[in-house]
Amino acid sequence: MAGPLHGIRIVEMAGLGPAPFCAMLLSDMGAEIIRIEQKPDSKRAPLRLFPDPKFDVMARGRRSLAIDLKAPGATAAVLDLVAQADALIEGFRPGVMEKLGLGPDACLARKPGLVYGRMTGWGQTGPLANAVGHDLNYIAITGALGAIGPKEQPSIPLNLVGDFGGGGLLLAFGIACALTEAQRSGKGQVVDTAMSDGAALLTSMMYGLRAAKLWNNARESNLLDGAAPFYGTYACADGKFVALGAIEPRFYNDFLARAGITDPAFKAQMNLRAWPELKEKLAALFKTRTRAEWCALLEGTDACFAPVLDWDEAPQHPHNRARNTFIDIAGVTQPAPAPRFSRTACDTPAPPRKTGADTLDILKDWGIDGTRIEKLRADGAI
8 A cells, every 4th residue: 555654554443434434534545454343243233334345435445354342352352453553443432442341541551652543422521421422413512503504494514524524534633643643752642532522623713703703693694604695505597506605805806797797786795784685686697597507607717616516416527537536446436535645645445345354364464373363263253
């Protein structure tokens, strides 16, 4: 594997959502990551979301070791793997790893320089630490969810804000930071990543604007939440949508000129009281042409314009094609590794593996001797 993290070894305790996304990000960057998964025939095996492993995009680029963590010798075998790793990723509820004998104390005792990455919704401490939840719950208490959507009620921003932005991406950043520090100190540490913390962090600018009295609590009353006529989405004659983001005056004026808008009411761009009327006028204007016609007029200009594409259209957009923003792995179209590196470019990730497809190879490659492997097999661990 190429990439800036080539040479880093990580043990991933496979789970759902943001922890696998974190592992995918680090694997994309060249880290060698082994996924430790429950045996498919185990009572504790997780629900399988995909009919074929190739569709599990967030599992790409890693080999899979299937083991029953309750079987004799399983914990000891995992600790032997951890002892050879630079980092560990786990996304279970607080206390689960400790009950398995794989908590931070046990792992750091085997590898003092280990970076132990933990992913939870609410964090390892606090009154909600042991409560269950999902992305929507985690972003709800940060102010983020309450600020997104139309006036009538908050909208669901998929699970991008809590799970992936505030969760997986932040954990990957935290692990990278801790690995950098460990190279200097030789000491490991626990990275406590809470999706609620991360979602709050993503709203930093809004809290600054709120403190400056430049942001209101009401939805659709602010510069970036759909109130401004020059920052929003509009339906076209064919029912498709476009996105307009002409905030800066010169970009706004470029849009007005290219769209042929001469109405003097549009000159007062920051007249908040006129925004509702101007939005109505723009909505009527955009419905006079198809999305393709608006693209021909505005795309690639200083009008800050883009078509709103669906999942099928996005990979085919000329800009995305030119940059290889999307790639094909085993017949599945998916986002390519990012960001780009000038010297340590990343390889195309390998397809996701079937659960347990690499169990024996991983154990051998990571130094578990044949006698122990046969014992693990005899005891039903593998």
